[in-house]
Amino acid sequence: GQQLNQSPQSMFIQEGEDVSMNCTSSSIFNTWLWYKQEPGEGPVLLIALYKAGELTSNGRLTAQFGITRKDSFLNISASIPSDVGIYFCAGIASGTYKYIFGTGTRLKVLA
């Protein structure tokens, strides 16, 4: 099935550092969402974006819906150990309600 390209695949960072990850698509999406998944759990919604250019924050997390509607990024500021997990972007294309998931970014934070 179709997947979104997400980068980087994995990151090892020091506690306190900022993190940036992005998601790109060859096609246009009407909605972008960012989820976090911890081992053995389902994804938990972090941020939802509904309009091109939209910039939304949730605590230390900030996400943007790209102007071209083909990309989105997620930033995490001042990372802490509990930020560890896999971050997935998901997009919803025009005319559909189905989620297309990104390939995931595995984040590890070193204390």
Next chain:
Amino acid sequence: GAVVSQHPSRVICKSGTSVKIECRSLDFQATTMFWYRQFPKKSLMLMATSNEGSKATYEQGVEKDKFLINHASLTLSTLTVTSAHPEDSSFYICSAPSGTSGFTDTQYFGPGTRLTVL
């Protein structure tokens, strides 16, 4: 946010047996639920859309006779893996949209069910 539960969280079964996984929306009604499959270190792949009171819609390549879906009420969808084989071992996750717009609302995910077929 909305709460979606799944049961069981883990199941181990013998090859050839059938396994039923339940997905419940706990604090909202969901006329539509979605079933995903996730392999280790991989992303989520949509298997099917479960519709209350009607037949499920399966994604290309997903065998409908293998993965039976029943959405009998506004808060419960079940996925039955029939005649399970080791290659069916995976993490199965359901989701449900919560809101007034129906299936276009933001999806909330259950905690997942890890199926191991021996």
